Amino acid sequence: MIKAINNNRYFKFFQPKLFYINQDIDNDDPVRLLSAILEEMDFSNLLQIFPNKTKVHPVNMFAVIIYAYSQGKYSTRDIEFLCKDSQRTKFLLNSANAPNHSTISHFLSKANNIIYELFCQFVEKLLKLSEITTETIYIDGTKIEAYANKYSFVWKKSTLKYKERLEENILQLIDEFNKYFNKELDSIFDILSFLEKLKIYKVYGRGKRKSKEQLFLEKAQSYVEKLNKYINYLEILGERNSFSKTDKEATFMRMKEDYMRNGQLKPGYNLQIGVISEYIVSYDIFHNPSDTKTLIPFLEKIKSQNIEVKNVVADAGYESLSNYEYLKINNYVSYIKPIYYEKAKTRKYKKDLNRVENLEYNEEENRLFRKDGLELEFLYYGKDKKTIYFRNPETEKKVRYNYEFRKLSKESKDNIESEFGKQLRMNRSIQVEGAFAVIKEDMKLRKLKVRGKNSVKREIALFCIAYNFNRYLAKLVRKKQGVILHPLKIA
Incomplete structure (x- = not known):
């Protein structure tokens, strides 16, 4: 029988509220608003990861990290300093001792797979608080540079070429081996096994002549090592054309920040986000450099979050027949700008x-x-x-x-040229491109500080939660709760 865990034993006081009420914190302070949102969330899965008593309760730790990210503190050492220095973080910590950077890092590593679930809950609470419908979603993508060495690339074409050349050398070695030993072995692995059993006396250095058996053994070992390396590379690559040795899940792609204008490839991830009423409601990481192939899996992910969307607004990078057909079959209204849309306005x-x-x-x-x-x-x-x-x-x-593509493209073009379509197109520029502007410019997310797809997803989730919390505060200040669309400006 599984013993139920009483999480109340972590607290100094039994209290109806999760966070300690400090009289020095104003009622409308951001930390009080954050604690109010978090108190409505379900942290049972997070608490299962930390079954034993910890110095800082996991929920308090999560709250501190979100607040730190919203204040532009992203490294574990910066968060540690903020915990020691700020009265607001002491409120969120429930007067517990400030955690050190290794404790924060350990928490993030253990909670890696739970952060996305907490992000979904956070979004759900914000949409409910802001009284927002999910009828229209704005989708866009950007490339984020991975935390990997620039010149640690492995190319699929090169790997296949080297593997093919190696296989030719292996066939030649097998032929020479069978002639010398009068055998009929047809595998390099069988040859290596045979040679290792001979217990060949090996010599090295100047003036020493290696025996034929030693030369065969060294060649076979070298070929097997290279063959295993190329097979491993191809397994890592999968359907990708490249990967980085220092972050095997990063793919080399062209970034917008190309100061030399030479099309230099850098390891990175394609980040896709969906925005509803200025809130990032969903995100995902892809290996595809272009946005075209990301739309369908991204909309499927949004559907799995139980977010019901009707209008899909995206730029020309998402236009393809498969995307148009998917939107039509699934009863979405397409507001994808055709690739030729801007050129079509010219007289030529x-x-x-x-x-x-x-x-x-x-x-x-x-x-x-x-x-x-x-x-x-x-x-x-x-x-x-x-x-x-x-x-x-x-x-x-x-x-x-x-014809089918042209017909669906024209339907999408007619949609974006309607009065409602013009408003959606303008809001796409403001809301989703504005979200990327804040994340990349204000929050400084231009290069990641973690490696591996799961860690990258966790990091993006924290940035998105912090961004959403700041948007929620801004909406409260501007009294824009419930506002979904910015109005068109009439010249």
């Missing part, structure tokens, strides 16, 4: 009759026309049966046309 673009976007398609007769009446010659269907290839008789160029 509008006058270009050969632009795919300017062609007119007859679905019933499967015929494609230019606006001046010129018909393009049908060639064949693509493998997916959705893409059709035509030939322009005037330019002799092949034209690739996907």
